[in-house]
Amino acid sequence: MALEGKTAVVTGAAMGIGKAMTEILLQNGAKVVLLDVNATAGESLKEALNKEYGQKTLFLNCDVESEEQLKAAFQKAADTFGRIDILCNNAGILNEATWEKTVSINLMGVIRGSYLALEHMNKMSGGQGGVIVNTASMAGIGPFLSCPVYTATKSGVVGFTRAMAAASVASGYGIRFNALCPGFVQTELMSNIVDRLGRFSHLTDATHKLVEKMGVLSVSEVAECLLELVTDETKNGEALVVFPKGKKYVTFSSLLQ
Ligand SMILES: NC(=O)C1=CN([C@@H]2O[C@H](COP(=O)(O)OP(=O)(O)OC[C@H]3O[C@@H](n4cnc5c(N)ncnc54)[C@H](O)[C@@H]3O)[C@@H](O)[C@H]2O)C=CC1
Numbered sequence: 001m002a003l004e005g006k007t008a009v010v011t012g013a014a015m016g017i018g019k020a021m022t023e024i025l026l027q028n029g030a031k032v033v034l035l036d037v038n039a040t041a042g043e044s045l046k047e048a049l050n051k052e053y054g055q056k057t058l059f060l061n062c063d064v065e066s067e068e069q070l071k072a073a074f075q076k077a078a079d080t081f082g083r084i085d086i087l088c089n090n091a092g093i094l095n096e097a098t099w100e101k102t103v104s105i106n107l108m109g110v111i112r113g114s115y116l117a118l119e120h121m122n123k124m125s126g127g128q129g130g131v132i133v134n135t136a137s138m139a140g141i142g143p144f145l146s147c148p149v150y151t152a153t154k155s156g157v158v159g160f161t162r163a164m165a166a167a168s169v170a171s172g173y174g175i176r177f178n179a180l181c182p183g184f185v186q187t188e189l190m191s192n193i194v195d196r197l198g199r200f201s202h203l204t205d206a207t208h209k210l211v212e213k214m215g216v217l218s219v220s221e222v223a224e225c226l227l228e229l230v231t232d233e234t235k236n237g238e239a240l241v242v243f244p245k246g247k248k249y250v251t252f253s254s255l256l257q
């Protein structure tokens, strides 16, 4: 998919991985609607990006936990730029103490965003198709020992993405669904880890050891992989793992064979 003339919506776009995703989509010709709960960071990023790329971005204060806010944001995006072609369900938190909120944002937010975006993108209801990329994690593929609930949400995102890819093909939606599964990435999410681990705070040292063993990615390395999942039309139902030594499409075996 060529990005010139296309419109992307990115959740959790004000900082970290979402910010890098926004930048790479703009660099490749797309217009980008940034959604985030951090209005200060979002507004100032929008100002900076519009100076650099022209009036190609819009920031909307939007919490992915709110159906109402997300619905209004997609409508505003479509009204402003005429269409929605790409959705990056990226907003996420890591907090084992407030675990219900972790489920609500990381898993329910992805499902909510995907279903609402279908109303604009689905070829069966007047949309023009496109691609949805969900930010999961390596924790969606293998267990992250100090974060069982975070692991559960990211495993859920991978499963939801793969099932939606199959449903989309079977239903003629014209939308590809892929999951991006990075290892550790240098962002705010990696700070104050003891507080985030809740009942597993005793596993802080083990977590640091895992980080040392696996290494840490930059946000731009992750954004490059997003671009691949968006632009390569052969990719549907994929889980792309990104780690400092490289990237790898995960092979899943079918239980039906
Ligand atoms: N940093 C890491 O090591 C890794 C992160 N990830 C995933 O990448 C995604 C992005 O994380 P990072 O950029 O690292 O985190 P970050 O904390 O740097 O950025 C997250 C952004 O999401 C926004 N956000 C949080 N809750 C929101 C909500 N309810 N609605 C809308 N926006 C909200 C925040 O305001 C922030 O701008 C998350 O889904 C995370 O689970 C995946 C693998 C590794």
Ligand SMILES: CCCCC/C=C\C=C\C(=O)C/C=C\C/C=C\CCCC(=O)O
Pocket (backbone or CB within 6 Å): 094, 136, 137, 138, 139, 141, 142, 143, 144, 182, 183, 184, 185, 189, 190, 191, 193, 207, 208, 211
């Ligand atoms: C400095 C402490 C960092 C704490 C963690 C912060 C963010 C982590 C975000 C993730 O999404 C986790 C990313 C990678 C690790 C996940 C799983 C490892 C699986 C290993 C295995 O398969 O055995």
